[in-house]
Amino acid sequence: MLRMASTFQEDVLEHVFSFIQCHKDRNSISMVCKSWYEIERWCRKRIFVGNCYAVSPQIVIRRFPEVRSVELKGKPHFADFSLVPDGWGGYVHPWIVAMASAYPLLEEIKLKRMVVTDESLELISKSFKNFKVLVLMTCEGFSTDGLAAIAANCRNLKVLDLRESDVEDLSGHWLSHFPDKYTSLVSLNIACLVSEASQPTSSCTTATFTSCTELKSLSGFWDVVPAYLPSVYPTCSRLTSLNLSYATIQSDDLTKLISQCHNLQKLWVLDYIEDSGLEALADTCKDLRELRVFPSEPYGPEPNVSLTEQGLVSVSEGCPKLQSVLYFCRQMTNAALVTIARNRPNMTRFRLCIMEPRTPDYLTNQPLDVGFGAIVEHCKDLQRFSLSGLLTDRCFEYIGNYGKKLEMLSVAFAGDTDLALHHVLSGCDSLRKLEIRDCPFGDKALLANAAKLETMRSLWMSSCLVSFGACKLLAQKFPKLNVEVIDERGPPNIRPESCPVEKLYIYRSVAGCRLDMPGFVWTMDGDASPRLT
Secondary structure, eight states: OOOOOOOHHHHHHHHHHTTOOOHHHHHHHHTSOHHHHHHHHHHOOEEEESOTTSSOHHHHHHHOTTOOEEEEEOSOGGGGGTOSOTTOOOBOHHHHHHHHHHOTTOOEEEEESOBOOHHHHHHHHHHOTTOOEEEEESOEEEEHHHHHHHHHHOTTOOEEEOTTOEEEOSOGGGGGGSOTTOOOOOEEEOTTOOSTTTOOOTTOOHHHHHTOTTOOEEOOOOSOOGGGGGGGHHHHTTOSEEEETTOOOOHHHHHHHHTTOTTOOEEEEEGGGHHHHHHHHHHHOTTOOEEEEEOSSTTOSSOSSOOOHHHHHHHHHHOTTOOEEEEEESOOOHHHHHHHHHHOTTOOEEEEEESSTTOOOTTTOOOSHHHHHHHHHHOTTOOEEEOOSSOOHHHHHHHHHHOTTOOEEEEESOOSSHHHHHHHHHHOTTOOEEEEESOOOBHHHHHHTGGGGGGSSEEEEESSBOBHHHHHHHHHHOTTEEEEEEOTTSOGGGSOTTSBOSEEEEEEOSSOSOSOOOTTEEEEOTTSOEEOO
16 A cells, blocks of 8 residues: 655655664653554654564554564574573574565564574565665574575675584685676675685785775684684784684784774784783774674683783873773682773673683682672663673672663573572663573562563573472563473473473563464463463
């Protein structure tokens, strides 16, 4: 049905709305009045769905009929740590089928932790004639055959990003399906493909990189011969993003490379960079916004590199624009965390993973409560926070008192009692996602703060002390919540109601219970009986 002609005032508002990109702000606009709701729904070009089961594709299409860009997330974040069983769900195909007929002008699809099939990729390639961006982050279920369909049919493709996806690599020759005279591609990330297509070779010469005059992002290195690294130097001064998270480059060579990257804003790297490399980073990259340091041997009993808390302290001192950190290490101190907090109060994302659970301050043998408390106290705009090490209920009291803008919190092997969970749920006003594993949190705090769950996107708890009976009570009291019990031992109702459930996933949904649950997932109905679809 053709849209009715807009008034001049509506045209002006639609133009104004086009400058507002934040999803939260767009949602707020739509609630001002009915006319703004209608204008906003027709001019909304980008949508973000943080949980593919929170709403159905049909509801989204009815609400926003003119969408050009869709971003979807599937499995819970802890799927990255193998805590979500295989076959749990997160299938994108129903969404692709619905969008293929409703959004013929769709240009962008970004998926994270979803199951994508070759059939879905082929449908994308044939349904959207002006398709430009495909991002598949930590996705699975597809092969290079599906990618070949994208390469052959999406003639306007600008971005293809397969970051950390599990791809069945049938042949590196899928790249040959790109047309011979193909000029639109701006960004190609296929580092997850261990084939001849992604292996650096001697053809990476200085002349090759010198010709890449517009190159700003570089990723995909695997086994890098140090002798070839200087061939990258000509483009380093223009780089704003460098992903070396797959590259086994040693500290000295990394230091030489990074010292050329004066405009770097984002760096992902293995811990081979060591403290000395991070000191060089702090001296060179004054515009750095994001740093991620991953472990090269996460399961090794002893450290294989010299990476400590000092490297992160150096970056916090030398990089004034640093806002986002993901840091894997084997030791930390309260003093270092306090220093980092005072150096970088502008931090919005801070994720620290100490490899050995419940590791204390290695100098004082005390819990790391004071250090993490300083992070949440000094970083007033902190939105994402991941904790590790030895932590007591005191740390969570700090979080409840100071984490007023905190939106996502990940906790593992921490806390003493239910009081820790109570501090978080009662104190963190903006909390949207809470992920907990292997913590002594149970029914009391969860039920006492259950109303908070209706304001959140999701709660994940695994290997905690939440009982099956508490799950039933939650479903009875809050029918708009999907309360999923994930238990591979069998139906939870064959055990006493006081028995803790294996995994619990709670999320809001306007679509009701999902229809693709596997045999190890039970959704609690409003009548408190477990339902298996």
